[in-house]
Each structure stands twice: as structure tokens, then as C-alpha cells.
Amino acid sequence: MQASKLIKSLRFKKIVPKNFEDFSVSLVTQDTREVTLGSIFIAIKGAKVDGHKLVHEAIEKGAAMIIAQEELPAIAVPVVYVQNTNKAMAILSSFFYETSSQALRVIGVTGTNGKTTVTHIIEAIFRNLGEKTGLIGTMYRKIDTEVLKTKNTTPDIITLQRTLNKMVEKGVSTVAMEVSSIALIQGRVWGVDFDVAVFTNLTQDHLDYHKTMANYAHAKSLLFSQLGNRYTHSGDPKVAVLNIDDPIGEQFEADTAAEILTYGIKKEAMIKAANIEIHGEGTSFDLVVFGEIFHLDVKMVGLFNVYNILAAFSAAYACGVDPADIIAALEQFPGVRGRLQLVTSASKVSAIVDYSHTPDGLLNALETINDFAQGKVFCVVGCGGDRDKLKRPKMAKIAVEHSDYPIFTSDNPRSENPQTIIDEMLVGVPEMLEIPTFVDRREAINFAVAMAKPTDIVLIAGKGHEDYQIIGDTKHHFDDVEEAKKALDLKEQGD
Incomplete structure (x- = not known):
């Protein structure tokens, strides 16, 4: 594309020369x-x-034009001055990569918990229909069968538009995408044409960034307020899929011009679950779709996963997929790595690895395990450094109240002292209780598994699918599933 044509997409600008x-x-x-x-x-x-301080470096490497919002000294290449380079970046990348989202069915999922699971289920539904699919989220970016690494839950806008463009080239038709609150505030999805927006839930997280729950809720609402503002007979209408059991879900109804499809368990939703039975191997329930009842037996465990399934079902239903086809995919879906992932052993002690890094996520995981646990429940949990400090005592309190043996350890301490993080967790624990603490996460896992007896369950919470631990500025290989297997193997040898 010629530069003159591309920068025409920026209506208000000054070009020098x-x-x-x-x-x-x-x-x-x-x-x-x-x-x-x-x-x-x-x-x-x-x-x-x-970036204004890196302009000369960019020119030395071959940059032929600069987009800036602050005055630059005379340089050898043309400069296009705009009011906001973040906005300009969204516009330019959208046009450069041929507004690719408009050629795709894009389903965005936002909420505190469940985004990864819901997007994986959605992707599985459409793949089961024979489509080529795309997935963008916390774990990776996936273009049909090609898996690419990702830095953030929602990539920067250029990486995102580049990925969507490649999806079009590879014949992808449907994309399931996690949309984080921070990405929404930072404009990382500006220019992405979402067809369906899904809300899972809102509980405490990211207050280090948003400061208040009201700000956090507002950030999430942007996905729905930006979801089209016109009614047309051409193409599929925009749809907002909302968890009506969450008060914020009801609030978002007023934030969008899109058609509404609600799901839930407690309230009179358009799509709901009833007669739920949870067991160690999965969950059974009746799915009620506008009064029509379907029975489901799924391999995923827990009430919160029923909500995840309802969210994914509703998103596919909003796209016109037949309920029978959706249910066929749901009953085959094996679950997501690091989300209540079971690690078994001959010793009859089981470990469960879960990405429960928020108070609500930890509570959901422990309540689910307590529903089917035959023995005691151990809970190995830590909190990340350089993140919301207010949730540390809350997570500790949940671990104490909902497990038999809480054990506190490190998660990703980053630049913080790991012991300081643990001490801040202990604020949420009654003084008379003595909680085992281990700065070394491997030692904590080994200790829990060694203490556990047959039929006991060890929940290893917080990191889930992550295969690293961030200490300082360095990523070290660390995989909770691998560590659980090693600890269980060692226990078997000892027995």
C-alpha cells in the first residue's frame, strides 16, 4: 500500500513536509x-x-515516515502529526491490514473469570462444524492449527490486526477472542468489528490498574457500548450475550444498542441451566433454551463451568448454530489445560492445577472440589507480585475457610519480595492459626503432596497453564502440572 493512500485514513493531521x-x-x-x-x-x-525518543533509531533502521503527537526536531523523513498516536495506530493498522475483522465472525469475551474457557469452548463448537477457526487469548493465539505465542491476554492493536489478517488469508471464518479490561481502556481493540460480545462475570481483579470496582466495570462495559449502533437487515445483527445472574450483566443491557441474549441459573434468563448434578468426572444438567429442554452430560466439573458452558452455548446460538450441533460439541469438549486439570497417581492422591488467581476464582475452585472430594482438601496458593494487593488477604481467608490444609507460597513475585507477599496474605488469617508457608513454590507442592493421604486432593492454585515463574525480571521454567506429577511420583516411590 502506498503511504499517501494509507495516511488518507487519518482525516485530521499535519504533514511535514x-x-x-x-x-x-x-x-x-x-x-x-x-x-x-x-x-x-x-x-x-x-x-x-x-516512542518520540526512539525516532532516530527507527529512521536508522529504515523507517520512511513517522507518526507523532509531539513536535520533533528536523529529521530526514516526513512526519505526520496527529492529536493521539494511539488512535492513529488503531486506524492505520486497521486499514493497512485491510479491515480484516469485517471479513470474519468475531466473538469477544470479557469478564473477570472464565474468558479462556469460554473462548476455547466457542472455538471447539465452530471447529466441530467443520470451520477453520481462530483463537486469541491468555494462553496463545491460534490460526486454524497454527499456535503462536502471546504476551498479553489481548495483544496490542497492530499484532491483533496482523493476526486477524493472517486468519483471513488462512481461510478462518470464526474467531473467539478474550478481551481484557486493560485492553479496552488502552484502545487495543479499536477498529475490531465484533459480531458478538459475551460477558462472564465481574469480581475483584486488576485494581492495581483500575483503582476502583466502578472503573473496572466501566472498562468492561466498553466492549458492549462499542458493539455497533445501527440496526440493519444485511448480515447478522450484533448481539450482546450477558450473564443475567451478575448485577453488572443487567447494567450492561443499558450500555449497548445491540440485541440482548441473556443466560443464567438463578434468574429467568433466555438460556438457563437447571437440575445441575456435579460429580468428579463431570457435570450433568438440563439446558433450557427459550422453554425447550435439552439434557447435557459434560466432562467439565463445577457450577462455574456450567456458567462457562451457558456463555459459549449462547454465543454460538446468537450466531445461528443449531442447538443440537452445539450440544454435540459441548459433550465432547475435554476442558482447558490448567483449568481444574486433574493429575492422578497410583497412590490415590490427586492434584488439581487451576488458574484461580482471584478471590472469586479460588472460591469457585475450592467449592467445586469440596462438592466431590472424598478425603481432605489441601490448597497451595500464592499471589502475584506487582499486582492488586487488596486481594491477598481475601484469597488467604478463602483458602483457610474452604480447605482443610491451606499452604501459602509464591506465585509470580516479579519485583516484590516473595516473603512480603506471603506476609500480606497472612493478614487475612486468624492469629491463632499457623499456616505452613514456603517461598519456594516447588517445596510447597512437594510438602502438600507428601502430607496428603489416599482420596485427598491437592489444589495447586494460581498459575494454571503457565509454564514459567517470574522472579524479578526473569522468567524461569516452572509448570505446576509437571511439579505435581514429580511430587506424586516421588510419593509413590516412598510408599
């Missing part, structure tokens, strides 16, 4: 590490790095 020699754009980027000959470099003023 006004008449520049046109060129073919090779790349649009805000990352100097990506710059090649013929790139347009966008100077983003971030919290840690100001």
Missing part, C-alpha cells in the same frame, strides 16, 4: 525492533517508554 516523495509501505509498527526499510514508525507515548 506537505509534499513528500511517495513510497510503498512495508510495515506499520510502534516497535523499533520490527522496523525495516519502508516502515511507518508510530511514536507512542507509553508509561515506561516514549
Whole structure:
């Protein structure tokens, strides 16, 4: 694409010099590490790095044009000045990558808990229909069968548009995408044409960033308020899928012009679950769809997974998929790695690895395990560093009240002292209780497994699918599933 054509997408701008020699754009980027000959470099003023200070580096690497919002000294390439380079980045990347989301069915999922599971179920439903599918989220980006690494739950807008463009090239038709609250505030999904937006729930998380629950709820609401604002007979209408059992779900009804499809268990939702039976191997329930009843036997365990299934079912239903086809996929779905993932052993002690890193997530996991546990429940849990400190005593209190043997340890301490994090967790524990604590997460897992007896269950909470631990600025390989297997093997040898 020629530069002159691309920058026409920016309506309000100043170009210096006004008449520049046109060129073919090779790349649009805000990352100097990506710059090649013929790139347009966008100077983003971030919290840690100001891209305006990296302009000369970008030019040395071949940048042929700069997009800036602050005055730059005279440089050898043309500069396009705009009010906000973040907004310009969203517009330019959308046009450069051919507004790819408009050629796809994009289903966005937001909420505190359940995003990863819901998007995986949605992706499985459409794949089961024979479609090529895409997935974007916490664990990875997936383009049909190709799996790509990801840094954030929702990538930066350029990476996102580039990924969507590649999906179109590979013949993908439906994309299930996790949409984080921080991404919504930072405009990382500006320009993405969502067809269906799904809300799972809202509980405490990310208050280190949002400061208040009201701000956090507002961030989530942006996905629904930005979900189209017109009614048309061409194509499928926009749909907001809302958990009506969560008070925020009801609030979001007023935040969107899209058609509403509600799901729930407690209230009179359009799609709901009844007669729920939870057991160690899965869950059975009746699915009620506008009064029509279908019985389901799924391999996923727990009440919160019933909500996840309802959310995914509703999203597919909103896209016009036949309920029988959705149910066929649901009953085959094996679950998601690191989400109540069972690790068994000959010793009859079981470990369960779960990504329960919020108070609500931990409570859900423990309540689910308590529903089917035959023996005692151990809970190995920590809290991440450089994140919401208010949830630390709350998670500790939940572990104490809902498990027989709580054990506190490190999660991803990052720049914080791991012992300080544990001490802040202990604030939520009655003084008379002595809780075993281990700064070394491996020692905590080994201790719990060694203490457990046949039929006992060890919940290893917080990291789930992650195969690393962040200490300082360094990522070290650490996989809770691997560590659980090693500890269980060692126990068997000892027995």
C-alpha cells in the first residue's frame, strides 16, 4: 500500500513536509525492533517508554515516515502529526491490514473469570462444524492449527490486526477472542468489528490498574457500548450475550444498542441451566433454551463451568448454530489445560492445577472440589507480585475457610519480595492459626503432596497453564502440572 493512500485514513493531521516523495509501505509498527526499510514508525507515548525518543533509531533502521503527537526536531523523513498516536495506530493498522475483522465472525469475551474457557469452548463448537477457526487469548493465539505465542491476554492493536489478517488469508471464518479490561481502556481493540460480545462475570481483579470496582466495570462495559449502533437487515445483527445472574450483566443491557441474549441459573434468563448434578468426572444438567429442554452430560466439573458452558452455548446460538450441533460439541469438549486439570497417581492422591488467581476464582475452585472430594482438601496458593494487593488477604481467608490444609507460597513475585507477599496474605488469617508457608513454590507442592493421604486432593492454585515463574525480571521454567506429577511420583516411590 502506498503511504499517501494509507495516511488518507487519518482525516485530521499535519504533514511535514506537505509534499513528500511517495513510497510503498512495508510495515506499520510502534516497535523499533520490527522496523525495516519502508516502515511507518508510530511514536507512542507509553508509561515506561516514549516512542518520540526512539525516532532516530527507527529512521536508522529504515523507517520512511513517522507518526507523532509531539513536535520533533528536523529529521530526514516526513512526519505526520496527529492529536493521539494511539488512535492513529488503531486506524492505520486497521486499514493497512485491510479491515480484516469485517471479513470474519468475531466473538469477544470479557469478564473477570472464565474468558479462556469460554473462548476455547466457542472455538471447539465452530471447529466441530467443520470451520477453520481462530483463537486469541491468555494462553496463545491460534490460526486454524497454527499456535503462536502471546504476551498479553489481548495483544496490542497492530499484532491483533496482523493476526486477524493472517486468519483471513488462512481461510478462518470464526474467531473467539478474550478481551481484557486493560485492553479496552488502552484502545487495543479499536477498529475490531465484533459480531458478538459475551460477558462472564465481574469480581475483584486488576485494581492495581483500575483503582476502583466502578472503573473496572466501566472498562468492561466498553466492549458492549462499542458493539455497533445501527440496526440493519444485511448480515447478522450484533448481539450482546450477558450473564443475567451478575448485577453488572443487567447494567450492561443499558450500555449497548445491540440485541440482548441473556443466560443464567438463578434468574429467568433466555438460556438457563437447571437440575445441575456435579460429580468428579463431570457435570450433568438440563439446558433450557427459550422453554425447550435439552439434557447435557459434560466432562467439565463445577457450577462455574456450567456458567462457562451457558456463555459459549449462547454465543454460538446468537450466531445461528443449531442447538443440537452445539450440544454435540459441548459433550465432547475435554476442558482447558490448567483449568481444574486433574493429575492422578497410583497412590490415590490427586492434584488439581487451576488458574484461580482471584478471590472469586479460588472460591469457585475450592467449592467445586469440596462438592466431590472424598478425603481432605489441601490448597497451595500464592499471589502475584506487582499486582492488586487488596486481594491477598481475601484469597488467604478463602483458602483457610474452604480447605482443610491451606499452604501459602509464591506465585509470580516479579519485583516484590516473595516473603512480603506471603506476609500480606497472612493478614487475612486468624492469629491463632499457623499456616505452613514456603517461598519456594516447588517445596510447597512437594510438602502438600507428601502430607496428603489416599482420596485427598491437592489444589495447586494460581498459575494454571503457565509454564514459567517470574522472579524479578526473569522468567524461569516452572509448570505446576509437571511439579505435581514429580511430587506424586516421588510419593509413590516412598510408599
